[in-house]
Amino acid sequence: MQRFLVRRILSMILALWGVSLVAFFLIRVIPVDPVEAYFAINQIPASKESMDAIREKQGFNQPLLSQYANWMWHVFQLDFGKSFVSKLDVGKELISRFWITFGIASTALLFVVILSVTIGVLSAVKQNSLFDRLTRTSIFTIASMPSFWLAFILIYIVALKWGLLPLMGWGTWQHLILPSLTLALGISPYYIRLIRTSMIEQMQQPYVLYARARGLKENVIVRHHLFRGTLPPLLTSLAMTCGGLLGGAVIVEIVFTIPGIGRYILDSMGARDYVVLQGFILLIGFFYIAINFVADIMCAMIDPRIRLKGEGK
């Protein structure tokens, strides 16, 4: 297990370095730099001289490698720099917004797990029942709805017509429900199908047959054998979804007027605010890699074959 951990941590660091390279250089491939973008946003007819003067002051005209080294040097000291547009500390701005988006994404994840495990397990156990057939049709309908549309329907019915939850904004737990539900509803159908199919497959396995032969109760078999067997693929794919949830939160944040990271990044992209974008890619990259790391370890704990694979060599 120790060796497994060391190997995973090393590859994590390597991946993060790769992310930093992509973050820094890929952004600079996009046409229009922050200085030009700044004047364009403000519709100011600035001259080339004044733009060059600002570039000089900001160090945008130094060689790219030295700019990259300078940025990395500060990142190692956990200083992500200041936004070119707002002049605010990027690290602080990103983290404060990240928690909001993280709140939505993790609540959504909770919804996904609750919805897909209950519905998925039930429809596998009661295969081809009325319940199974009903869920199948309804999840296909929901899965094919665009998330912003789903969001408007939810807002219209739950918030505007019934007045049960706030329309938009941020601050209380009530504000969390509709946005997370919107996100979760879009993703859950996939997991419901995944769990159902995977459990039905497990049912054909010899160990389930032996368990039945041993006279174990049906719900013990479902919990300890069938469901446990679906966990490794479920965990890996949930870990991948975490990144998608953060990305999907952007649209939801706009519709529900939540000051999360998505809106901030969208604005920064329009303004070509390099420092903010670099910080964001690094942060999300780190988050993504960390989640996958945790998922790998959990899988290794559940399924000994994974951790033992490395030991043998």
Place this chain on the structure above:
Amino acid sequence: MKKLALLVLSFTLMLLVAACSNEQKSNQKTSKQEEASANDTLTLSWPLDIGAVNPHLYAPNEMFAQALLYDPLVSYGDNGEIQPALATDWEISEDGKSYTFTLREGVVYSDGSSLTAENVKRNIEAVLQNMERHSWLEAVSMIDKVEVIDELKVKIDLKESYYPFLQELTLIRPLRMLADSGFPEGGSTAEEIEAPIGSGPWILTDYVKGSHAEFTRNDNYWGEKPKIKKVIIKVIPDSQARIMALEKGDIDLIFGSGQLAPVEYQTLQQKGTYQTLISGPLSTRVLAINSTIAPTNEKEVRLALQYAMDRKTIVEHILNGLEEEAQSLFSPGFPYSDIKVGQYENNFEEAKKILDQAGWKMVEGQPFRMKNNQVLQVTIPYRSTELVHKEILEYLQSAWREIGIDVQLKAEESQIYTQKVRAGEFNLTFNDTWGVPYDPHMFIRTMIGENQLGLYVQSGTAISSEFTANVNKVIRSTDENERRALYEGILQGIHDEAMFIPISYRTNYLVANNGVKRLQFTPHQYEVPLSLFELEE
């Protein structure tokens, strides 16, 4: 085991019922509180966060918020009349190079400090320190030095005479005044300010980034005090969400054409449950024609484009009647703009005749006109997010194809669009005027600036050198009659050379619930006149 589960379940249910009834009570209480406070609080939506509200900087500081907090030395009145604000009086030297302002007595900032000549000097010098960002504005780049004459007198010397100086002082940014306590250590406002402390009609009393801002009436304001006690600005970036917030009663007012598309405005208007209002002309929706590249470098092609379009169709069907047809580059109500330059009527036959005479002929088997084996084709880039522009261009595409011109529309990301336009990669493109107090002088002036869109419009025409000389002359002129004559020549030249296609005069509009009274607009398109609104008793 089962008994235990039952016990837990019933206990949870009890708790839930208790919690719900509690919540109901507290809900009732808050709605009563809201009712009590509703009459002195106006809530409106805004698509963006107001930013740090630094008076000396641009985005992400929102202009309307800067205008609520900070005052200029002089302000812009109806028909461009310069009116006293923080300065009650001003003297201009004979050569037009020196301005002496007498400051209003007894003006206090929201922190209790007084407005002094020293403070005005500090503000102007802070702006001058950040010259790279402000040099586009001549009111800033022209300033030579600022001198304190006495406690309430300040003199500004310019490098050259510049008639629009007072007009540019009325701008919302960057020349409005911040209290001394608002300056950060070191005194430079180029990066940040210590606190948004101004002398304006409102005080920023609460702010949650990305969520809302609360402005409270400044009871010590030197001018006419706002009638409403409190204003809450909610950040709502999506227009559908704004409409739902209005329907639910979360906001009282949606102000500005930037917040509602024409069709959304019309839908709300037709419901009949809201008050709706449209302003007078604020700026002009205009297509600029590039005179430096083929085929629009030919005057005949520019003329044909002018004749082959129907403004009425655009205004009625695309702009839903919310704007007026524009016949000139600037609305006649703007300074120096009440000039009859003539107009190009909608006349497709005339357009075809002009093209035929210029040698652009229809060839059999070809869909478009040709000359010397070249197809008559114009390229029009536009910002992909500008849906109204897209619709207008699609109409024009079909109209111009009817007279044999191939029209290529190119949707671009906003920044890339700006870059292309600055590089002159267009035949036509939207180039709306800026509205007062920028129009007409600043819009005209950019037409002679390097890398500017306007330069491509005039520099390929036959009158370019004369045009450039006249623009340089008009902004230096100190004689009112000479200025008027020069502007007349400039605007006539723009018309005769068919440099722009004016489409409509842009307006602002608002939708409000019935509790908001005295709804109105100011001539300034970036101002929200919250101080003038009232709430029903």
